[in-house]
Amino acid sequence: MKFDYLIVGAGYAGAVIAERIASQLDKKVLIVDKRNHIGGNAYDYYNEHGLLIHKYGPHIFHTKSSKVWNYLSGFTSWLPYYHHVLAVIEGKKVPVPFNFNSIYQLFPANFAARLENLLLDKFSYGLKIPILKLMESNDSDLKFLAEYVYENVFKGYTMKQWGLKPEELDFSVTSRVPVYLSRDNRYFQDQYQGIPGRGYTEMFNRMLANDNIHIMLKTDYKDIVDDIKFNKMVYTGPVDFFFDNMHGELPYRSLSFDLKSYRKDQFQETAQVNYPNNHNYTRITEFRHFTDQKSDFTTVAYEYPEEYLPGNNDPYYPVPNDENHVRYEQYRKETEKLKDSVIFTGRLAEYKYYNMDEIVAVALMIFKNRIA
Numbered sequence: 001m002k003f004d005y006l007i008v009g010a011g012y013a014g015a016v017i018a019e020r021i022a023s024q025l026d027k028k029v030l031i032v033d034k035r036n037h038i039g040g041n042a043y044d045y046y047n048e049h050g051l052l053i054h055k056y057g058p059h060i061f062h063t064k065s066s067k068v069w070n071y072l073s074g075f076t077s078w079l080p081y082y083h084h085v086l087a088v089i090e091g092k093k094v095p096v097p098f099n100f101n102s103i104y105q106l107f108p109a110n111f112a113a114r115l116e117n118l119l120l121d122k123f124s125y126g127l128k129i130p131i132l133k134l135m136e137s138n139d140s141d142l143k144f145l146a147e148y149v150y151e152n153v154f155k156g157y158t159m160k161q162w163g164l165k166p167e168e169l170d171f172s173v174t175s176r177v178p179v180y181l182s183r184d185n186r187y188f189q190d191q192y193q194g195i196p197g198r199g200y201t202e203m204f205n206r207m208l209a210n211d212n213i214h215i216m217l218k219t220d221y222k223d224i225v226d227d228i229k230f231n232k233m234v235y236t237g238p239v240d241f242f243f244d245n246m247h248g249e250l251p252y253r254s255l256s257f258d259l260k261s262y263r264k265d266q267f268q269e270t271a272q273v274n275y276p277n278n279h280n281y282t283r284i285t286e287f288r289h290f291t292d293q294k295s296d297f298t299t300v301a302y303e304y305p306e307e308y309l310p311g312n313n314d315p316y317y318p319v320p321n322d323e324n325h326v327r328y329e330q331y332r333k334e335t336e337k338l339k340d341s342v343i344f345t346g347r348l349a350e351y352k353y354y355n356m357d358e359i360v361a362v363a364l365m366i367f368k369n370r371i372a
């Protein structure tokens with residue numbers, strides 16, 4: 001059988017493009033993934049207690065884009081859910097992004113009020129300030145606050161997560177979790193937020209349920225690529241692997257998860273609690289908060305960052321900094337040479353720290369501009 005497209009990777013990038021080609025162009029697609037499931041890092045499953053578990057860490061869908069939201073809503077209903085995160089600082093659990101509520105929990109009321117007034121004199125309410133920006137403050141109290149937040153919220157967490165200090169990464173990494181001049185304890189403020197009603201995997205099942213789409217799991221594309229007939233490839237795996245590391249290995253960060261189930265209603269107050277300063281894990285996720293499922297048990301995941309070692313674990317995050325962008329740029333030039341036969345997209349192929357909604361938007365754009 002000849003396929004119009006061979007798509008490597010059944011995560012968001014691969015699945016959205018496969019769905020569009022199959023449903024809009026009525027063309028044949030073979031989608032190959034080396035894992036034993038579809039969904040990429042968004043994959044979830046029901047465990048022995050009937051609880052929906054995000055296998056590769058907490059995934060909360062949030063977007064400002066009505067286009068992305070409406071597209072995915074064609075394949076899923078949504079459970080309303082707003083993510084709340086607490087971080088343990090000096091024994092207290094305070095909201096992150098660090099906000100006025102965090103300040104009042106950690107400091108005596110009169111000093112907290114002084115900090116609040118200072119911040120509101122200088123900036124406007126509702127502003128989000130990256131920690132590395134706040135560190136540039138001249139005022140001595142604001143400088144104290146910035147250093148306190150840097151030391152207690154960012155430094156330890158970032159060292160564990162990346163093996164690097166905040167300033168050794170792109171500004172955009174720690175800017176994802178800014179200091180928020182607000183009383184809003186939600187992690188995200190996007191207009192559209194939720195968890196797929198029957199889970200991410202079921203949403204992917206529906207996207208890929210088309211007679212034009214054939215799925216091959218537990219298969220590294222390099223093992224089959226010479227035996228399959230196809231016109232064009234969409235590649236969403238690590239870009240350095242595609243080119244046999246010709247410009248050296250790109251660093252990625254990996255994770256491991258320690259899952260534990262307890263016979264109790266609730267383990268912690270929110271779905272996610274961060275531990276910037278204690279333990280080897282960065283965060284604990286309690287999955288029942290996402291779905292409000294009833295069970296005698298609750299399941300949590302302790303998340304341990306680790307170095308990516310090809311063949312031993314999976315690449316989860318590109319490591320955004322200047323040095324790695326330079327190396328990636330060498331690979332990007334290689335992808336340019338193949339642009340008529342291979343489309344490179346996704347978090348690993350573009351070496352970009354995409355959220356789910358961002359990669360859906362990119363995949364829809366690629367379909368429109370380069371495929372349809």
Ligand code: FAD
Nearest residue numbers: 009011012013034040041057059060221237346347355356
């Ligand atoms: P992936 O999901 O990584 O899919 C790539 C696929 O390619 C994989 O299934 C892989 O097995 C396959 N593949 C690779 N190499 C080969 C090969 N040689 N042969 C065959 N198949 C191959 N985003 C949010 O919006 N909200 C969140 O809360 C959120 N939380 C996250 C938490 C964690 C811990 C992580 C790691 C990510 C999180 N994300 C979140 C980001 C989200 O996971 C990504 O945006 C999304 O998965 C990217 O999709 P993708 O298709 O680019 O890549």
Ligand code: UDP
Nearest residue numbers: 087096153154157158161173174176177274
């Ligand atoms: N971060 C931190 N402390 C926190 C939360 C986040 O230092 O309590 C930093 C850390 O460098 C992290 C980055 O901000 O990698 C982005 O955090 P986010 O929650 O967006 O990470 P993700 O969910 O993508 O792993």
